[in-house]
Amino acid sequence: MSDTAFTGLILLAGALFAVGCFGVLARRAILVQLLSLEIALSGPALAFIVAGARHGQAAGQGMFVLILVLAAAEVALGLALYLRLRRRSDVTDSDTLRELRH
Amino acid sequence: MSGNFAIWAASLAFLSALVAVTRASVAHVLIWLLAMLLSLAACFFALGASFAGAAQVLIYAGAILAVFVFVVMTVDASPPAQETERARLGKAWIAPALVAVLLLAPLAGLTADPTTPQGRAVPATELGALLFGPWALAVEIASGLLLAALMGARHLGRRGRPEGRR
Amino acid sequence: MFGIVWTTDLLLLTIPSIALTGFMLLGLDPLRLRAFEIRVLAILGGVGPLIPMLVFATECFHGSCIGAVPIFTLVVGESTVALALQLDPLSALVGLTVSIIGAAVILYSVAYMAGTALGDLRRFFALMHLFLAAMLTMVLAGDSIVLFLGWEMMGLCSYLLIAYNTTSAQAIRAGRKAFIMTRFADAMLLAALLLLFLEANSVRLDALIPAGVAAQDGMRPIIAALLLGGAIGKSAQLPLHTWLPSAMAGPTPVSALLHSATMVAAGAVLLIRFAPILAAEPLLQALTAILGAATALFGAASALVQQDVKRLLAYSSISQIGTMMLSIGVGAPQAAAAHFVVHAIFKSLLFLAAGDIAHHSPQGTALAALRGARQRKPLAFLAFLAGAASLAGLPVITAGWWSKEAMLAAVWSAGPILWVVALATAVLTAAYATRAALVAAQPAPAAEAAQDDSSDTGYTLFPLAFLGFGALLAGGLVNPIIRFLGGDMPHAPAFTLAVAAIAPIAGAVLALALAPGAADTPMPAARTGGRRASVVDRVLRVLVIQPFVRLVRWVNGQDGGVEDPVGTGPARLVVWLRRTLAGPTAPDRADRLYKRAFVLPFLQLVRRLNGYGSGVVDPLGNLPARAVLRLQRALADALAPDWIDRWWRRIGAALLSIWTSARRLQTGRVRDHGLAMVAGTAGLLLLAWGYSWH
Numbered sequence: 001m002s003d004t005a006f007t008g009l010i011l012l013a014g015a016l017f018a019v020g021c022f023g024v025l026a027r028r029a030i031l032v033q034l035l036s037l038e039i040a041l042s043g044p045a046l047a048f049i050v051a052g053a054r055h056g057q058a059a060g061q062g063m064f065v066l067i068l069v070l071a072a073a074e075v076a077l078g079l080a081l082y083l084r085l086r087r088r089s090d091v092t093d094s095d096t097l098r099e100l101r102h
Numbered sequence: 103m104s105g106n107f108a109i110w111a112a113s114l115a116f117l118s119a120l121v122a123v124t125r126a127s128v129a130h131v132l133i134w135l136l137a138m139l140l141s142l143a144a145c146f147f148a149l150g151a152s153f154a155g156a157a158q159v160l161i162y163a164g165a166i167l168a169v170f171v172f173v174v175m176t177v178d179a180s181p182p183a184q185e186t187e188r189a190r191l192g193k194a195w196i197a198p199a200l201v202a203v204l205l206l207a208p209l210a211g212l213t214a215d216p217t218t219p220q221g222r223a224v225p226a227t228e229l230g231a232l233l234f235g236p237w238a239l240a241v242e243i244a245s246g247l248l249l250a251a252l253m254g255a256r257h258l259g260r261r262g263r264p265e266g267r268r
Numbered sequence: 269m270f271g272i273v274w275t276t277d278l279l280l281l282t283i284p285s286i287a288l289t290g291f292m293l294l295g296l297d298p299l300r301l302r303a304f305e306i307r308v309l310a311i312l313g314g315v316g317p318l319i320p321m322l323v324f325a326t327e328c329f330h331g332s333c334i335g336a337v338p339i340f341t342l343v344v345g346e347s348t349v350a351l352a353l354q355l356d357p358l359s360a361l362v363g364l365t366v367s368i369i370g371a372a373v374i375l376y377s378v379a380y381m382a383g384t385a386l387g388d389l390r391r392f393f394a395l396m397h398l399f400l401a402a403m404l405t406m407v408l409a410g411d412s413i414v415l416f417l418g419w420e421m422m423g424l425c426s427y428l429l430i431a432y433n434t435t436s437a438q439a440i441r442a443g444r445k446a447f448i449m450t451r452f453a454d455a456m457l458l459a460a461l462l463l464l465f466l467e468a469n470s471v472r473l474d475a476l477i478p479a480g481v482a483a484q485d486g487m488r489p490i491i492a493a494l495l496l497g498g499a500i501g502k503s504a505q506l507p508l509h510t511w512l513p514s515a516m517a518g519p520t521p522v523s524a525l526l527h528s529a530t531m532v533a534a535g536a537v538l539l540i541r542f543a544p545i546l547a548a549e550p551l552l553q554a555l556t557a558i559l560g561a562a563t564a565l566f567g568a569a570s571a572l573v574q575q576d577v578k579r580l581l582a583y584s585s586i587s588q589i590g591t592m593m594l595s596i597g598v599g600a601p602q603a604a605a606a607h608f609v610v611h612a613i614f615k616s617l618l619f620l621a622a623g624d625i626a627h628h629s630p631q632g633t634a635l636a637a638l639r640g641a642r643q644r645k646p647l648a649f650l651a652f653l654a655g656a657a658s659l660a661g662l663p664v665i666t667a668g669w670w671s672k673e674a675m676l677a678a679v680w681s682a683g684p685i686l687w688v689v690a691l692a693t694a695v696l697t698a699a700y701a702t703r704a705a706l707v708a709a710q711p712a713p714a715a716e717a718a719q720d721d722s723s724d725t726g727y728t729l730f731p732l733a734f735l736g737f738g739a740l741l742a743g744g745l746v747n748p749i750i751r752f753l754g755g756d757m758p759h760a761p762a763f764t765l766a767v768a769a770i771a772p773i774a775g776a777v778l779a780l781a782l783a784p785g786a787a788d789t790p791m792p793a794a795r796t797g798g799r800r801a802s803v804v805d806r807v808l809r810v811l812v813i814q815p816f817v818r819l820v821r822w823v824n825g826q827d828g829g830v831e832d833p834v835g836t837g838p839a840r841l842v843v844w845l846r847r848t849l850a851g852p853t854a855p856d857r858a859d860r861l862y863k864r865a866f867v868l869p870f871l872q873l874v875r876r877l878n879g880y881g882s883g884v885v886d887p888l889g890n891l892p893a894r895a896v897l898r899l900q901r902a903l904a905d906a907l908a909p910d911w912i913d914r915w916w917r918r919i920g921a922a923l924l925s926i927w928t929s930a931r932r933l934q935t936g937r938v939r940d941h942g943l944a945m946v947a948g949t950a951g952l953l954l955l956a957w958g959y960s961w962h
Contacts, residue, residue, distance in 0.1 A: 003214035005109055009145075012112040014209045016119055018202035023123035025198035025943045028190045031128050031177060033938075035135055035170065038162075039119045042142055045154075046112065053149040054214070056221025058228040062237055064154045065229075068161055069244040073251035075166050079173050080255035092177065093190070098936030198943060204950040208957035 009050045017043030030085070030094045034078045041071050111145035126188045128174050132167065139163045150223025277337045279320060280353045283363065283408060284418075286316035287370075287401035295394030303386060307378050310393040314374025317404060318367040328360035329752065336410040336474060347469040354410030354473060357753050358605065362537055363407045365609045369529035369616050370400040372731035376620050377521035379727035380627065392432060396525065399425040403530040407537060411471040412461040419457060419502070419534065423450050426531050430518040439517035445859075446511040453501020453508065457538070460494035463487060473541070480545040492549040495542050496556055503535025503589045506563045510859050512586055516578040520623030523578060527585040528616035536592045536608055543601040557597025557682065561689040564590030568696035572703070577622050577635045580704060584659065585615060587693060591675055594690060600678030602755030606746045607671040613742055614658035614668055617735035621652035624728055625708065638708040651732040652708055658739040660701035660776060661694060663769040670743035674750060676768045677760035687764070691771050698775025706779065893924040 020040025024033050045067045052060015085091045115138045122134035139162045146155035233241050290313020294306065301309070324334070339351040355363075374396055381392055402425055406418025424447075431443025465471055467487065468479030480491055499505075504512035512532065516523060526532060539546065539556070546553050567587025574580035588611050595604040625648050626637035642649045658668035672694060680687045750757050897920040900913075935941075 003216060005106065006214050007212055008109050009112055009149075010212060011206075011209055012109075012116050014206050015116050018205045019116065019119045019123060021205060021946050022195075022198045022202040025201065025939055025946060026195040027123065028194075028939065029128065029187060031170075031173065032123070032131055035128075035131055036123055038135065038166070039122065039138065042115075042139070042162075046115075046142060046145065049146050049149055049151045049154050052221075052224060053151060054221050055218065056224060058224045058232040061151050061154045061224060061229045062232050062240075064151070065157065065233065066240060066244055068157060069248060072161065072166060073247050075169060076251045076255040077258070079169060080258035082173065083176075084258045086176065094938045097938065194939075198939075198946075201943060201947045201950055205946065205953065207950075208953045211957075 013047035108148035114141040153226040290397035352410030442514040442517040457498030499535035524619035528612040560593025598682035614739040618655035624648040651736040660698035667742035670746040678758035694771040695775040698772035699779040702779035
């Protein structure tokens, strides 16, 4: 596999992260923001896999496994928080949650 | 050949992600996200990371998205709700888009170091030996994280006494 | 990279793990447990750590301490993070004491807490187990990370246990106070440990302490001072003592554990552990000694006038730990360790006995609730007497005398002034111990004597009897302990020994002189008339009460009660002490001072910074703009304003408006703050990219 292909893949990984960031920043629905976080997390995951393949080392996939764990934990807590918020007051818009500012 | 396939799959993932974050309906976002995750899995397979690809399909696309589907069922997806979501998007996307592009700028000059020897496909056994050998501590910490998330989600999600009272 | 080498030494891990498992089973496990199962688990988790601890400690006492047991090692550059447990003489001794006291207290609380609701019972034992595990972890720690972990866990548990009664606002306040005040200590300890890490490039204690001793560049006094600060806060020494008397809001077994072997004593253990560093700094050593002596005297004087038995014992703990600090400060940490052991025994005994006597009493924990103990709970009364005698340090027959003697001898060699203070403390200690014992010896008012609800079970009898014998007989251990820790038994001239032996007796006489009414009350056997006096009663009357009564009559002049020459002087002293140390507002005096000096100004500052009260939003951000406006007003308005002045003015106004619009960035919305974060990251990346761009 050519080095150009690897460079392109790393660029795409960065782009995935940027798209995820964009989603978190531009969307107001909490659920969509959580989904965008998943996109953002898959960017680094791709980068690790690509680097692992380029160098022929298992560490890349090892990091991917750790990212997977992180994503799972984040989704579990994020969705639980979301449901809790929904139950408290019917909130789907993250912009209305600004009570931490005095 | 496989390199080209990986590039195509990753580009597909990127495009699906782009579409996903711009859909108004949460259900549509979810479908496009699924497309993204599956094409990423294909990319992983093409790169020789078969374990990662399988994990991506099973855990991400299988488990994590399934949980999202359950939650999405509780969301109001009627056309008026979609309209408000579309209206909310408004012009607020410009600054985030600029910042996201700025994030990418440092990657512009990226080149691979040709002196590094080319790698090979990493078998899953090596990954296992890494994770349960030298990385055992990291795996333990990760399991602790999962446990904490489990307990936290259970605690947050229980249907307890009404809010405001202990 | 790390790998665990399995050896039998790793069984050292089981000591805290058993208690920790108890905590997890009781505290986290979703299973429903019945009262019986909770009790079984409580006993297993409480007594369990004692078994491996006994094995390891016995081995250690026979001269083969296993030393440091690495758990895992991570090499980061030139530093190593090496988690380890450690069994050296000090940790064997303290660990054994802690696990014995812990087992006794938990056994006792099985009976004490019998009437509690299931959920609360579970929470109580889970937290007690965690508390015990934390102290054992701290004692057995072989590196600063594990040490700090145990130390912090203990702070958390003390908070949760003091505020155990979640329906009482006072208990919650007391818990919060304890937590916040010990937090200062924790921060100082953390700073000390981090500085030591920088010196040693290792977290292992066997490398840290020599590195601390060898530290240069004026670092050593800072480290020693921070360590001292940490110990003072945790041990409730002056001036951070106020949390301990309030901490009495927790259940009695909690106080028994908190005061004797864990938490409060942890500060002393810490200083004994790091004594070499302190010994290398004579100035701080002197400071330790002076603070210890002052605390000891203050605590004893306060204890003398308390009306609540738990508060009395709290001030007594403050005072006793103060004498340990004094002993550490004069360079005799081994004597302090010996007194730690003895103090742990008799203080837990006192708490347990007092709790048993006053349990379900209508007076709560007031000193008066102890009255009638002899009829209601003869064994608890005997145990209380044994504990009080040991606390008073009655010569030869009590353990307290032996350890106190060793400390006094060490203090004598350091200087007569400190010795005099320590002696005065000993007199006062004996006085308040006697006072408490006298109250317990009084018969209960007839109305209360009738209600005798609970009978003693083995759960209370065994710990009380065991600790009671320990409080009297453990004196023989003092010398071996000091030897075992590598110190010499301090020697002092014979006359100081004699004076020190008279001190407790003088204190007891003082107490009798101050409370003539207490001893003059008629013999309870006579009052109850027909009831046959038990053997206990008879023995007590012959051995303790009649000599006391005679002594009091003698001191007061034959008649007793009328104008007595000795009594008025001390009585006046007590009235004065009571007014200053135990008046209606006295316990809060230090608190109020702290509140005025630290808490209120801090709150004021925060409020100001947040723009409350001044009517200005975000005063900190507005400050530069306002300064510019004021400056231009002062400069420009003095002269006739021309067009330059107008421009100059506009700059000030512009700054203000810029600030107001910049403040809109703080929206409190997740997205906006996220945007700022991502933009910052992008900026940093661009910067790094620019630097790497040759």
